[in-house]
Amino acid sequence: MEFSSKLLETAVNEMSQLPGIGKRTALRLVLHLLKQPKEQTSFLSQALTSMREEVRFCVSCHNISDVDLCAICSNEKRDHQIICVVEDIRDVMAIENTGQFRGIYHVLGGKISPIDGVGPNQLNISSLVEKVKSGEVVEIIFALSSTIEGDTTNFYIYKQIQDYEVISSTIARGISVGDELEYADEVTLGRSILHRVPFEKSFKNN
Amino acid sequence: MEFSSKLLETAVNEMSQLPGIGKRTALRLVLHLLKQPKEQTSFLSQALTSMREEVRFCVSCHNISDVDLCAICSNEKRDHQIICVVEDIRDVMAIENTGQFRGIYHVLGGKISPIDGVGPNQLNISSLVEKVKSGEVVEIIFALSSTIEGDTTNFYIYKQIQDYEVISSTIARGISVGDELEYADEVTLGRSILHRVPFEKSFKNN
Numbered sequence: 459m460e461f462s463s464k465l466l467e468t469a470v471n472e473m474s475q476l477p478g479i480g481k482r483t484a485l486r487l488v489l490h491l492l493k494q495p496k497e498q499t500s501f502l503s504q505a506l507t508s509m510r511e512e513v514r515f516c517v518s519c520h521n522i523s524d525v526d527l528c529a530i531c532s533n534e535k536r537d538h539q540i541i542c543v544v545e546d547i548r549d550v551m552a553i554e555n556t557g558q559f560r561g562i563y564h565v566l567g568g569k570i571s572p573i574d575g576v577g578p579n580q581l582n583i584s585s586l587v588e589k590v591k592s593g594e595v596v597e598i599i600f601a602l603s604s605t606i607e608g609d610t611t612n613f614y615i616y617k618q619i620q621d622y623e624v625i626s627s628t629i630a631r632g633i634s635v636g637d638e639l640e641y642a643d644e645v646t647l648g649r650s651i652l653h654r655v656p657f658e659k660s661f662k663n664n
Numbered sequence: 665m666e667f668s669s670k671l672l673e674t675a676v677n678e679m680s681q682l683p684g685i686g687k688r689t690a691l692r693l694v695l696h697l698l699k700q701p702k703e704q705t706s707f708l709s710q711a712l713t714s715m716r717e718e719v720r721f722c723v724s725c726h727n728i729s730d731v732d733l734c735a736i737c738s739n740e741k742r743d744h745q746i747i748c749v750v751e752d753i754r755d756v757m758a759i760e761n762t763g764q765f766r767g768i769y770h771v772l773g774g775k776i777s778p779i780d781g782v783g784p785n786q787l788n789i790s791s792l793v794e795k796v797k798s799g800e801v802v803e804i805i806f807a808l809s810s811t812i813e814g815d816t817t818n819f820y821i822y823k824q825i826q827d828y829e830v831i832s833s834t835i836a837r838g839i840s841v842g843d844e845l846e847y848a849d850e851v852t853l854g855r856s857i858l859h860r861v862p863f864e865k866s867f868k869n870n
Contacts, residue, residue: 522672
């Protein structure tokens with residue numbers, strides 16, 4: 459791609475560093491900004507810079523937060539004895555949206571993946587183990603993705619907490635609500651039969 | 665979407681102002697920036713701001729340029745008597761990539777579209793008409809998109825320059841190279857027959 463302006467080229471190059479944004483999309487986005495009032499670009503730049511420079515993580519659960527202790531961890535109405543372990547802050551948002559969980563979270567910041575150079579030390583695992591050791595935790599719910607990396611991470615953490623008095627569980631795997639049986643993959647269908655729930659329970663939402 | 669951080673929320677909101685970027689994609693992009701070194705965010709913000717604040721447009725063809733007269737307009741090897749009229753600077757880049765055009769460009773900045781509130785006065789039309797009036801132009805090639813708005817814009821400009829001694833042409837419409845005939849739409853196929861080219865000419869690239 460040949461650019462008639464160095465400024466434009468630099469902007470497109472930086473924009474195309476973002477995941478899933480190729481050079482052509484980057485050019486489209488940058489030209490869009492050019493057609494908008496200058497304020498839009500300065501608001502965007504300012505928002506990104508402030509976010510990157512000033513954002514903090516909750517000292518307890520490692521969720522993104524503007525204060526030391528996030529709104530969930532500092533909420534006394536939530537059950538601090540039940541911890542849901544997730545990879546990412548997006549997972550926290552997804553679970554919060556369901557309105558089904560009244561405990562607190564622990565954000566690992568990823569999963570163990572030797573291929574990507576992510577070992578246990580890069581993740582927020584030790585602080586979780588410390589919480590379990592302190593004896594304040596009754597249940598740990600593992601809500602990682604159902605992949606080899608997710609399972610490895612689950613297992614690694616489980617090994618470290620199994621000797622303590624804490625209930626470990628994983629979120630249920632099964633056929634999605636609204637999905638047809640015939641299109642489900644074998645493993646999921648198999649697990650859904652293995653982990654079947656009593657009929658009366660399946661109607662309840664809580 | 666519930667955010668645990670105001671800084672994050674603002675960044676996602678600003679990012680999702682961009683065309684084709686929804687809230688979920690914006691969140692993914694912003695969280696990606698959070699995982700990268702701070703420099704990446706500051707480079708991106710800086711590049712966007714500089715571009716928006718400092719970018720200039722060629723005084724002659726209205727292409728984006730860092731100097732008053734763009735590299736194409738100031739290139740003496742190019743034929744200044746042939747002007748290719750395009751909507752957008754992306755079209756300039758696309759035509760330049762073909763290596764088939766040795767004239768200069770005139771970037772309108774859009775096309776006449778009453779629905780979007782774009783009239784002839786919002787476009788760089790008068791400066792094009794002035795160039796024709798000055799008598800320095802031998803040929804005007806219209807290379808706008810083949811839509812109602814594109815045709816309207818073509819026609820509007822043509823009306824204003826038809827009394828001057830200048831050749832007007834439009835780029836050829838036809839079956840794309842590599843395309844199967846049976847999948848072509850009727851209008852395109854019809855035009856490709858109407859505007860057929862002598863057989864010997866069809867082999868030449870220039």
